[in-house]
Structures are given as structure tokens and as C-alpha cells.
Amino acid sequence: MIAPDLQTAIARLRDLIETSETIVPFTGAGISTECGIPDFRSPGGIWTKMAPIPFDAFLASPQARDESWRRRFAMQDQFGDARPGRGHRALATLFRTGKSPGVVTQNIDNLHQMSGIPGECVVELHGNTTYAQCLDCAKRYELDWVRKAFDGAGGRAPECPDCLGYIKTATISFGQSMPQREMDRAQELTLGCDLFVVVGSSLVVWPAAGFPLMAKRNGARLAILNREATEFDDIADLVVRQDIGTVLAPFIEGG
Numbered sequence: 001m002i003a004p005d006l007q008t009a010i011a012r013l014r015d016l017i018e019t020s021e022t023i024v025p026f027t028g029a030g031i032s033t034e035c036g037i038p039d040f041r042s043p044g045g046i047w048t049k050m051a052p053i054p055f056d057a058f059l060a061s062p063q064a065r066d067e068s069w070r071r072r073f074a075m076q077d078q079f080g081d082a083r084p085g086r087g088h089r090a091l092a093t094l095f096r097t098g099k100s101p102g103v104v105t106q107n108i109d110n111l112h113q114m115s116g117i118p119g120e121c122v123v124e125l126h127g128n129t130t131y132a133q134c135l136d137c138a139k140r141y142e143l144d145w146v147r148k149a150f151d152g153a154g155g156r157a158p159e160c161p162d163c164l165g166y167i168k169t170a171t172i173s174f175g176q177s178m179p180q181r182e183m184d185r186a187q188e189l190t191l192g193c194d195l196f197v198v199v200g201s202s203l204v205v206w207p208a209a210g211f212p213l214m215a216k217r218n219g220a221r222l223a224i225l226n227r228e229a230t231e232f233d234d235i236a237d238l239v240v241r242q243d244i245g246t247v248l249a250p251f252i253e254g255g
């Protein structure tokens with residue numbers, strides 16, 4: 001059912017939430033656009049103008065590593081102050097009620113954690129761009145540290161002082177294998193829920209597309225909140241194509 005208007009969308013979503021025991025939200029870029037973080041993959045998005053740096057290029061070329069960090073710090077200057085939006089706050093409210101054991105996200109912006117959901121309950125399929133890691137010894141580095149080293153070396157990507165490994169944001173780049181632990185946890189959550197709610201994902205990027213189908217086949221109900229149509233709208237119990245923040249605002253505690 002495609003909700004014909006905002007009121008119907010909110011009423012149907014409320015009904016689905018109230019009649020479910022375990023709810024798993026699955027979020028994509030659309031939940032963060034109202035926070036000022038653009039959807040890089042969307043038409044006109046950064047990635048349609050500037051190709052992302054694939055993982056093998058990052059490993060092979062010092063210039064690619066320098067460029068990767070240069071872009072990351074440019075992004076920090078533009079979006080570094082982003083705060084959770086209404087969608088994040090509504091999902092944090094849902095988490096606090098105990099009905100939602102965790103959130104699965106394609107986003108790398110840390111905004112679910114900033115909205116109050118503990119990090120261990122946020123399953124990040126594409127990693128996290130708000131800190132960095134050594135690719136060899138997995139030591140964590142904060143961005144401030146990387147930036148100081150980067151600027152101090154005249155715009156050169158730093159190496160791990162402990163093992164000389166390459167330091168990269170803790171994201172999953174194109175061509176980098178999916179994190180197995182996160183994939184397992186996402187599957188576990190998906191199979192444990194009776195309501196799966198897609199929020200702001202067009203479900204085109206693998207492995208995102210697999211989860212709604214997995215939930216549905218397992219007997220869960222499926223709600224899809226996304227501005228554009230998705231190829232799973234036909235099997236969804238509710239499809240909402242309204243503005244995400246506006247639809248979810250009534251679900252914020254005290255809001």
C-alpha cells in the first residue's frame with residue numbers, strides 16, 4: 001500500500017509499530033540529507049562528478065591515499081558539524097522503548113550514535129568515516145590526529161607509527177570486502193524482527209537489497225520510507241514517499 005498522504009502515512013506507520021514486537025530499522029542516505037549530508041550517489045551528488053577512490057587504488061598509490069585524505073578533510077569542513085535529524089531522533093526514541101534491538105545502516109556519518117543509540121547497537125554495513133584505522137594492525141586513529149600528521153607532512157597521508165601500515169577512514173570502500181561481523185549481525189537482526197522499516201534507502205546497492213527480502217520471506221512486515229520508488233515497493237506492507245523527517249517527527253519522544 002502506497003500511503004496517499006502524510007496523515008495516512010503516519011497513522012499506518014503508527015499502527016505497524018504498535019502491533020509489532022521487534023522492529024529493525026534499515027537506514028540509508030535519505031535519513032541524513034536533512035542534516036546537510038548529501039546523498040553522494042544521487043543524481044548531481046558528489047560521486048556523479050568525482051569518482052570515488054576504489055580500495056585497490058588506495059592500496060597501490062600514495063597519490064590516491066593523499067587524495068583520499070584531502071577529500072575527507074574537505075568533507076569535514078563542509079559536513080563535520082552535522083547533527084542528528086528528526087529521523088535519527090525518532091529511531092532513537094524507538095530504541096529506548098525497547099522495541100528495537102538495533103539499527104542497520106548504510107550510512108557512515110555516526111549520526112545514529114550521536115542520537116543516543118549505543119554504538120554496539122548500530123550495525124554499520126559501510127563502516128564509519130568519523131574515525132580512522134590502520135589497515136594492518138587495526139589501531140584506531142582519531143581524525144584530528146590524522147589531520148595534524150597530514151598537514152604537518154604537507155598534505156601527505158600518514159602511515160601507522162606502530163607498524164607503518166596505511167591509515168584509512170574506517171569505511172568500506174568500493175572494492176573492499178564487506179565486514180563479515182556486521183553482515184552477520186544485520187542478518188541476525190533481520191531474521192529476528194517482525195517489522196522491518198527501510199528509511200531513506202533506495203535499496204539498490206548490494207547488500208542492502210537482500211535484507212528487506214530476507215525479512216519479508218521470514219514473515220516480517222515491511223515498511224519502506226523513501227522519496228523514490230524502490231523495486232521492493234510491491235511486496236511492502238506500507239510505502240511512504242513523503243519527506244522522511246516530516247513522517248518520523250511525530251515519533252520523537254515528546255515531539
Ligand SMILES: [Zn+2]
Nearest residue numbers: 134137160163
Ligand atoms: Zn598499524
